[in-house]
Amino acid sequence: MLRFEEAQQIVNNELEKTVIDRFPDELYEPVRYILSIGGKRLRPALVLMACSIFNDAVHKAIKPALAIEFFHNFTLLHDDIMDNSNIRRGHATVHRKWDHNTAILSGDVMSILSYKILSESEDPCLKDLQLLFNLTALQVCEGQQYDMNFESRMDVTVGEYLKMTELKTAVLIAASLKMGAISGGADILDAELLYEFGLNLGIAFQIRDDYLDVFGDPERFGKKIGNDIVANKKTFLLVKALELSDGELKSRLTDILGQEKIRPETKVREVKKIYQQLDIDSISAEAASAYYDKAIQYLERVHVDAHRKKPLASFAQELMNRDK
Numbered sequence: 001m002l003r004f005e006e007a008q009q010i011v012n013n014e015l016e017k018t019v020i021d022r023f024p025d026e027l028y029e030p031v032r033y034i035l036s037i038g039g040k041r042l043r044p045a046l047v048l049m050a051c052s053i054f055n056d057a058v059h060k061a062i063k064p065a066l067a068i069e070f071f072h073n074f075t076l077l078h079d080d081i082m083d084n085s086n087i088r089r090g091h092a093t094v095h096r097k098w099d100h101n102t103a104i105l106s107g108d109v110m111s112i113l114s115y116k117i118l119s120e121s122e123d124p125c126l127k128d129l130q131l132l133f134n135l136t137a138l139q140v141c142e143g144q145q146y147d148m149n150f151e152s153r154m155d156v157t158v159g160e161y162l163k164m165t166e167l168k169t170a171v172l173i174a175a176s177l178k179m180g181a182i183s184g185g186a187d188i189l190d191a192e193l194l195y196e197f198g199l200n201l202g203i204a205f206q207i208r209d210d211y212l213d214v215f216g217d218p219e220r221f222g223k224k225i226g227n228d229i230v231a232n233k234k235t236f237l238l239v240k241a242l243e244l245s246d247g248e249l250k251s252r253l254t255d256i257l258g259q260e261k262i263r264p265e266t267k268v269r270e271v272k273k274i275y276q277q278l279d280i281d282s283i284s285a286e287a288a289s290a291y292y293d294k295a296i297q298y299l300e301r302v303h304v305d306a307h308r309k310k311p312l313a314s315f316a317q318e319l320m321n322r323d324k
Helices: 004-017 025-036 042-054 058-083 100-119 126-150 158-183 188-215 236-244 247-258 264-277 280-300 306-321
Strands: none
Touching (some): 004 306, 025 100, 058 158, 188 306, 236 280, 264 280
């Protein structure tokens, strides 16, 4: 069984050995750049960890793991353009370092490379892996579109938020685990149980991320607190606050969100006050915990010895206890 750090190191080693020797450089240099500036390698590491639960020969899952990482980074290139983000992993985003057109095209080529890498797998269940990968890619794009749709809406429900989060964030984590399980020789039931473990963990992860953006320690979180508030991003916290508030409090919240000239620090401070009045901090923490507990229940049902599942259980716990 692999611990997260061990799986992470294997992924990093494999990425270092992955030579992209195609031209023109203007297309491929941004690809090399985004892969070189770090990242947690969370999703490809989960592919290897899931495989190791059922089979110690984790080399069988290397190609699916790398395909997942290439695909994830493709989404980051395009997300950064859509969000107008200038910083990614402490470095300039690709569209900032080069330009928008380069970032779009280099993102496209990363998507294509992810399919190419997966097709190079010698796994006898390659067709199953490809079907899952294809479906997940569609779902991630659907989730991103829902997220964009929400930008112009103030009536987003908690259910809609959770569906968007499931598609945009959770399905890729779930698919990573299921692909690893398939590569490791898991049966259909166990592969699906790991998928559900990942799906619920992914939702818990995103709610926790939403929470940290408002209530996290800036020094530990690694970025300025309140970016989601400044951008009027429909996070779990904002959607829940809009649902629970009424009367004067709701009017004040919507007024603050609608002010274009309000100072960012003032906006963050005032919205945070409203969140605390509504006990949103506790509500969001409880929601994240509920999805985490559900995830663990699925993991416990996987038909292998408990000690083989321990690394994944430990990883999930660390993910939920993180403060950055």
